[in-house]
Amino acid sequence: MWQRLRAPVASVLAVLLAAAGCGGVGGDDADDDTGVTLTTMGFGTEDEIASVRAGLADQAIAPSSVRSGEGAFDAQQFLSAVASGNPPDLIWLDRQLLGTYAAKGTVIPLDGCIADENIDMSQFREAAVAEVTLDGKIYGIPEFYNNRILMVNNAALARAGKTAADVNTGDRAALSALARQLTRGSGGTLSRIGFDPKIPEFLPLWAKAAGVDIVSADGKTANLDDPKVVEVLAYTVSLITAQGGWARFKSFRDSWDFFGARNEYATDQLVAMPMEDWYLNVLAENSPELDLGIVPFRGLDGRPVDWVTGSAWAIPAKSDHQDLACRWVKTMTTADSWVAAAKARADKRAAEGKPFTGVYTGNRVADEKIFGELVKPTGNTAYDQAIRAVLAAQDSAFTLPTLAAGAEFRTAMQDAVNRVLAGRQTPADALAQAQREAQAALDAAGK
Secondary structure, X not given: OHHHHHHHHHOHHHHHHHHOOOOOOOOEOOOOOOOOEEEEEXXXXXXXXXXXXXXXXXXXXXXXXXXXXXXXXXXXHHHHHHHOOXXXXXEEEEHHHHHHHHHHOXXXXXXXXXXXXXXXXXXXXXXXHHHOEEOOEEOOEEOEOEOEEEEEEHHHHHHOOOOHHHOOOOOHHHHHHHHHHHXXXXXXXXXXXXXXXXXXXXXXXXXXXXXXXXXXXXXXXXXXXXXXXXXXXXXXXXXXXXXXXXXXXXXXXXXXXXXXXXXOXXXXXXXXXXXXXXXXXXXHHHOOOOOEEEEOEEOOOOOEEEEOEOEEEEOEOOOOOHHHHHHHHHHHOOHHHHHHHHHXXXXXXXXXXXXXXXXXXXXXXXXXXXXXXXXXXXXXXXXXXHHHHHHHHHHHEEOOOOOOOHHHHHHHHHHHHHHHHOOOOOHHHHHHXXXXXXXXXXXXXXX
16 A cells, blocks of 8 residues: 555655745646646645645646645635636635535535545545535535544643643633642733633633533524523633733734644743644654643533634635546545655654654545554653543534624634623623624624
């Protein structure tokens, strides 16, 4: 098997020369027999996990190729491109947002694509497929599978006489006391955050831990003003208030070298926070000797809770090269492509003497091979334990249903939290307003 994989990987650099470029929107037609150049939005090839798979996918549509744009998916730019009749050929976006564009008719259902290219949807995790399905139709092909766990600074905890097990989101009083104990600062300036609750982004996780879903299972009824959600928001804001208040807290957090060697864990600027599993790879790359702990996010009942999200590929309704786009996406998301990319990263990390912590994908078959064949003991006990902890977290995973107004729902929710953090509204008033806005968006999309 590895001989079959090495040959495509070896040719990736040559293929990427054809795929490189500034990106943008709108596909380009070639004037001769060299094929066409497709464009993407929201996807870049900055690392080997992206570039290796993109190279293999380009081979699948040769002599055509794909020019990848840089930067995150931009909703306004995408809708403007659609309105002008010149959309990109592919978009790569958060699965939670996909329902909005499916409901607007700006992306196509992929039933024909799946049938024509014989894409085996059983290889993907059921939760990931559910996130790209609206009204019984599949609108996206899943990519990553982001689990949320607690990442903790073991060294800082040890100096305080604590362990990772003491960071327990299921015990609010104890967590509040721990956050205050571990926070450092002087003269109104923070030098270390004890616990970052990661709001507004992680409010759905906190709500689930309190026993409530922020939206009904059918995706049609918002639950943002549920008393338990109000209570959760008040509690998480209190954690930040006790650690200097939102202005100081955010200013200090924004100063971190989040993706660098002087990250917040390496420099003792943070003790603990909930985070997506992909950040484990960032830390392994930049801080291979870090004493990092991973523990599950726990509900008030003491049980682990793991909110899973991820990205997906979708094809705009008015793109010019939908058949080629479908074939390209199929190759990007197959188990063999994921494994080839993971092997490239494993080899790179081995050459650098750094741990390889795996790649968590929406493709179940790929993950079985990656963690069964490529992920080896790293030599760092903390990272080895972290890998096992992330895999174990998947047993308690939940996802939000696909929303026909996913983008609008998220905006209403996050704006409410930000108003509370800024001191402009109480949690109850902010979430009551968010409930009205989110429900109106869901109702309108349903019509």
